[in-house]
Amino acid sequence: MLKIHYSLDSGLNESITPIDAPKVLNIQKRNLVLQAKKGQSVRRGEILAKHPSPFGGAYHAAASGKVTAINEHNLTISCDGGDETIDAVDVRSMGVGKDLLRTLQDLGIDVAPYSGKAETLVINGLNPEPGISVAQQLLMDESDIIQAGLDMARKLLTPGRTVLAVGKGEKFKLSGAETVGIKPKYPRSLDALVVRDITGREFPADTKIVSVMDLHDLGRVVLTGLPVMDTVLTIDGRNYRVPLGTPIRHLLDTVGIQPSSGDIVVLGGPFRGEAVYSLDEGVTKNDYGLFIIPSSRFPKVQDAPCINCGECVLNCPARVQPHLISRCAEYDKFEMAEKHGLHSCFECGLCAFHCFARRPLLQYIRFAKAQLKASRQTEQA
Numbered sequence: 001m002l003k004i005h006y007s008l009d010s011g012l013n014e015s016i017t018p019i020d021a022p023k024v025l026n027i028q029k030r031n032l033v034l035q036a037k038k039g040q041s042v043r044r045g046e047i048l049a050k051h052p053s054p055f056g057g058a059y060h061a062a063a064s065g066k067v068t069a070i071n072e073h074n075l076t077i078s079c080d081g082g083d084e085t086i087d088a089v090d091v092r093s094m095g096v097g098k099d100l101l102r103t104l105q106d107l108g109i110d111v112a113p114y115s116g117k118a119e120t121l122v123i124n125g126l127n128p129e130p131g132i133s134v135a136q137q138l139l140m141d142e143s144d145i146i147q148a149g150l151d152m153a154r155k156l157l158t159p160g161r162t163v164l165a166v167g168k169g170e171k172f173k174l175s176g177a178e179t180v181g182i183k184p185k186y187p188r189s190l191d192a193l194v195v196r197d198i199t200g201r202e203f204p205a206d207t208k209i210v211s212v213m214d215l216h217d218l219g220r221v222v223l224t225g226l227p228v229m230d231t232v233l234t235i236d237g238r239n240y241r242v243p244l245g246t247p248i249r250h251l252l253d254t255v256g257i258q259p260s261s262g263d264i265v266v267l268g269g270p271f272r273g274e275a276v277y278s279l280d281e282g283v284t285k286n287d288y289g290l291f292i293i294p295s296s297r298f299p300k301v302q303d304a305p306c307i308n309c310g311e312c313v314l315n316c317p318a319r320v321q322p323h324l325i326s327r328c329a330e331y332d333k334f335e336m337a338e339k340h341g342l343h344s345c346f347e348c349g350l351c352a353f354h355c356f357a358r359r360p361l362l363q364y365i366r367f368a369k370a371q372l373k374a375s376r377q378t379e380q381a
């Protein structure tokens with residue numbers, strides 16, 4: 001059980017443990033445009049789906065096998081245990097330009113942070129949430145891969161200043177970047193706050209920020225010419241390299257954790273993570289943690305009216321009024337939520353954590369953002 005606290009420090013003493021590909025991979029279809037069809041044989045690294053946004057990275061098979069099912073949630077691959085892999089792409093010899101960005105996107109990289117130019121490039125090297133140690137682990141064990149990613153990012157963005165933000169007192173270094181220490185206390189690890197700490201400004205247009213996890217993905221693609229096929233997750237204090245699409249059930253079995261009936265399994269960290277709806281759910285690129293809340297440790301879920309205590313406002317680093325925004329979202333007043341600063345929220349989860357009434361404030365906020373995004377996409381179509 002993960003004890004909730006605010007410190008982002010972690011006591012690392014082991015290296016990343018690889019998890020073998022399971023017999024079945026479940027690729028979540030949500031927000032993807034499928035390219036593979038049922039019955040199709042796929043090699044390791046073969047493209048399965050594209051991202052509908054102009055910058056989002058494609059999704060690839062983490063193991064060879066056959067697409068045996070597609071339902072409303074997942075595309076399922078039955079793995080054959082073979083090692084047939086797609087041909088590598090020589091990314092390093094490509095010149096800077098649209099073709100390079102498109103190739104990186106086709107290899108699974110979200111290229112939004114690498115498009116255009118930036119006066120300042122910030123690398124967020126803080127662990128994203130308490131209890132998660134992925135950033136520190138990658139900086140400690142695989143800085144050569146992160147360096148390859150940084151070299152490519154600098155080639156694309158040509159920043160005047162590059163800064164590696166790490167927890168105060170840490171000695172990590174990357175060539176071409178100055179290291180700046182930040183107090184390792186949540187929510188100081190969130191991108192918006194890291195940028196403010198480094199530049200002294202809020203949301204400066206000339207600054208881009210990427211995490212060390214993003215740069216690690218980019219570095220692996222550059223060095224191997226193969227797409228992103230796994231992610232690193234912290235589970236119970238240890239870090240694991242997990243093939244994308246690995247069902248949570250397989251992961252828990254492999255690491256020896258057995259949830260009991262009624263427990264909540266959460267993907268992500270303690271403040272921003274989301275409960276999984278099924279243990280068959282597959283791990284995605286953006287996941288960095290997994291933990292369990294025993295049923296005895298959380299109160300019964302019920303509709304909870306706001307009691308106007310103001311705790312959420314006092315704890316909001318974005319200085320918005322979460323109680324107002326959540327009430328707008330609750331009653332489908334999404335544009336009103338926007339007027340109350342919905343988009344200034346960077347989803348730290350502190351409001352919900354402090355709410356005495358246990359209102360699902362972060363979920364309301366994410367719901368309002370998703371509804372507005374969907375309605376605007378429909379208007380544009």
Ligand code: SF4
Pocket residue numbers: 312315316317318319320321322344345346347348349350351352361362365
């Ligand atoms: S999640 Fe809540 S506390 Fe955090 S920035 Fe958004 S509104 Fe503020």
Ligand code: SF4
Pocket residue numbers: 305306307308309310311312313322323351354355356357358359361
């Ligand atoms: S912390 Fe919860 S109960 Fe208090 S004002 Fe905010 S939403 Fe309302």
